Amino acid sequence: xxxxxxxxxxAWHRAVTxxxxxxxxxxFSAIVIGDAAxxxxxxxxxxxxxxxxxxxxxxxxxxxxxxxTVAGANEQAGTLIQSEGDNWRAMRNxxxxxxxxxxxxxxxxxxxxxxxxRGRIKIGAGASGKxxxxxxxxxRMSHWLLAVSFIILAVSGLNLLYGRYVFLPLIGADAxxxxxxxxxxxxxxxxxxxxxxxxxxxxxxxKENIPNRHDLTWLNQGGGxxxxxxxxxxxFNAGQKMVFWIVIVAGVSISVSGWSLLYPFRYxxxxxxxxxxxxxxxxWVPVDLTAHQEMQYTQLWHAIVALxxxxxxxxxxxxxxxxxxxxxxxxxxxxxxxxxxxxHHSLWAEEExxxxxxxxxxxxxxx
Amino acid sequence: MARMKFLCDAERCIxxxxxxxxxxxEHEVPWGINRRRVVTINDGGPGxxxxxxxxxxxxxxxxxxxxxVDCFYQTDEGVVLHSKDLCIGCGYCFYACPFGAxxxxxxxxxxxxxxxxxxxxxxxxxxxxxxDAEFRSYGRNRLGEGKLPLCAEMCSTRALLxxxxxxxxxxxxERVIARGFGSGAWGWGRAxxxxxx
Ligand code: HEM
Ligand code: SF4
Ligand code: SF4
Numbered sequence: 001x002x003x004x005x006x007x008x009x010x011a012w013h014r015a016v017t018x019x020x021x022x023x024x025x026x027x028f029s030a031i032v033i034g035d036a037a038x039x040x041x042x043x044x045x046x047x048x049x050x051x052x053x054x055x056x057x058x059x060x061x062x063x064x065x066x067x068x069t070v071a072g073a074n075e076q077a078g079t080l081i082q083s084e085g086d087n088w089r090a091m092r093n094x095x096x097x098x099x100x101x102x103x104x105x106x107x108x109x110x111x112x113x114x115x116x117x118r119g120r121i122k123i124g125a126g127a128s129g130k131x132x133x134x135x136x137x138x139x140r141m142s143h144w145l146l147a148v149s150f151i152i153l154a155v156s157g158l159n160l161l162y163g164r165y166v167f168l169p170l171i172g173a174d175a176x177x178x179x180x181x182x183x184x185x186x187x188x189x190x191x192x193x194x195x196x197x198x199x200x201x202x203x204x205x206x207k208e209n210i211p212n213r214h215d216l217t218w219l220n221q222g223g224g225x226x227x228x229x230x231x232x233x234x235x236f237n238a239g240q241k242m243v244f245w246i247v248i249v250a251g252v253s254i255s256v257s258g259w260s261l262l263y264p265f266r267y268x269x270x271x272x273x274x275x276x277x278x279x280x281x282x283x284w285v286p287v288d289l290t291a292h293q294e295m296q297y298t299q300l301w302h303a304i305v306a307l308x309x310x311x312x313x314x315x316x317x318x319x320x321x322x323x324x325x326x327x328x329x330x331x332x333x334x335x336x337x338x339x340x341x342x343x344h345h346s347l348w349a350e351e352e353x354x355x356x357x358x359x360x361x362x363x364x365x366x367x
Numbered sequence: 368m369a370r371m372k373f374l375c376d377a378e379r380c381i382x383x384x385x386x387x388x389x390x391x392x393e394h395e396v397p398w399g400i401n402r403r404r405v406v407t408i409n410d411g412g413p414g415x416x417x418x419x420x421x422x423x424x425x426x427x428x429x430x431x432x433x434x435x436v437d438c439f440y441q442t443d444e445g446v447v448l449h450s451k452d453l454c455i456g457c458g459y460c461f462y463a464c465p466f467g468a469x470x471x472x473x474x475x476x477x478x479x480x481x482x483x484x485x486x487x488x489x490x491x492x493x494x495x496x497x498x499d500a501e502f503r504s505y506g507r508n509r510l511g512e513g514k515l516p517l518c519a520e521m522c523s524t525r526a527l528l529x530x531x532x533x534x535x536x537x538x539x540x541e542r543v544i545a546r547g548f549g550s551g552a553w554g555w556g557r558a559x560x561x562x563x564x
Binding site: 264 | 457
């Protein structure tokens with residue numbers, strides 16, 4: 001047995017050493033593996049690599065328009081989700097179309113009521129048979145350039161907004177698609193005719209459209225629209241001046257927004273405008289806009305101005321044709337009846353006539 | 368009937384752009400147009416993630432709603448397609464699309480963008496299935512051949528999944544459970560609202 005004792009002692013030593021080694025190994029590897037365990041879940045790819053940002057936070061940022069980079073593409077492509085498009089769609093297909101439709105429909109309805117109640121405004125003294133020149137050929141050409149291009153723009157523009165609901169079911173997708181394509185082309189090119197017409201009309205008539213004291217009298221008497229009063233006026237009465245300034249302001253605004261739609265993603269117009277709004281005191285308007293938002297707001301503004309503009313011009317067309325006897329001559333032949341001129345533009349007519357007789361007077365004196 | 372959906376697993380996408388290339392080649396997409404793109408967030412920084420994105424074939428698709436000529440249609444499988452014969456190139460679908468999917472052959476030259484082009488879920492267009500005309504305008508009709516979109520088939524890490532929405536979300540759910548992190552069915556909340564993910 002003596003032999004066995006050293007062996008036992010040896011085995012005991014071995015066991016202790018092995019155990020100690022195992023403990024050290026376990027503790028040590030626990031330290032080493034412990035670190036790795038943070039990075040490896042279930043032995044697969046490292047996750048939680050977002051640092052202090054939670055996964056859900058990361059997805060929320062993307063949902064709200066956070067953008068990244070795209071190899072070889074433009075900056076815009078980096079945006080993963082732009083929710084503003086939903087707002088634009090809701091506005092355009094919702095309130096814009098709805099209220100725009102009502103504005104147009106309402107204007108026509110009001111004018112019809114007016115026509116039934118008031119009838120055509122006649123020349124009180126009847127036609128004299130004598131005429132005087134109101135607009136020369138150049139003025140008339142400028143007006144018609146503006147007017148014809150406006151009508152083409154209005155019809156092709158309204159078709160983009162409403163045609164799908166009004167004409168498409170009537171004529172079918174193919175015919176409607178073809179017409180709308182030509183309408184769009186017309187809209188894009190005729191726009192330049194409109195801008196030229198606007199510029200000419202502005203230069204030609206700005207001088208006579210500066211407001212003066214007669215405008216107050218005219219407005220006070222309702223322009224003689226609702227009674228038979230004929231308030232004095234020079235070449236343009238207050239009502240016509242209002243049309244002039246509506247055309248100029250709306251025309252410039254619609255041209256500028258239209259230009260930006262024509263060359264999309266090239267201009268920043270809305271952000272500076274909104275900055276100016278805020279400067280004026282509306283501190284809630286967003287000024288940090290994406291390129292997409294620029295286009296969306298531009299399109300909405302273009303359409304809002306267009307709809308109001310068209311409503312105003314419907315009224316202008318009414319009074320220039322159906323609504324008033326003798327008015328259309330001013331823009332067709334350019335020659336108006338002297339009695340019409342005396343009734344609607346007394347100061348202008350008197351001035352013109354005295355100028356004419358002043359010119360004639362020396363001639364007759366020389367005879 | 369299957370509801371076709373895309374899902375890109377951002378924990379797997381390595382921004383190799385194979386999906387972009389596969390698509391471009393399969394459909395012979397015109398110069399300057401990529402129907403799919405890979406967006407990298409935090410590029411080069413900690414927590415960098417890449418996501419492959421194309422048309423998501425939305426439910427209640429915004430592009431369909433705003434098109435002035437109503438040239439979109441949605442198939443029984445939920446794929447959003449459009450007619451290039453009818454498209455007037457107005458650009459409105461691009462203003463409306465949440466995912467920036469619609470593309471145009473020309474950039475804004477005088478309002479003439481040309482006919483809109485976008486991902487078709489490899490399902491062609493309104494022309495006769497597998498006709499030359501269909502291929503020329505819209506590319507291959509793989510769905511019509513019983514195959515799934517090539518971008519997803521080609522994805523080496525299987526980050527991009529395409530197919531029946533239920534199958535896709537099952538696969539994704541299994542992955543998330545197995546690896547224990549990274550749930551973000553990218554874009555689904557926006558593209559398929561109210562359908563869960
Ligand atoms: C004068 C310069 C103008 C320019 C450069 C212009 C340009 C444009 C452009 C580029 C579009 C987008 C669709 C397209 O690509 O054709 C558009 C839409 C439209 N435009 Fe104009 N336009 C102008 C004047 C007008 C005028 C005078 C009117 C109305 C009287 C008008 C009414 C509209 C309407 C209603 C739309 C459609 C809006 C919608 O679909 O929501 N535009 N315009
Ligand atoms: S992702 Fe864009 S293009 Fe595709 S269906 Fe949705 S809105 Fe339309
Ligand atoms: S670009 Fe073409 S498809 Fe897109 S909204 Fe305009 S007409 Fe429709």
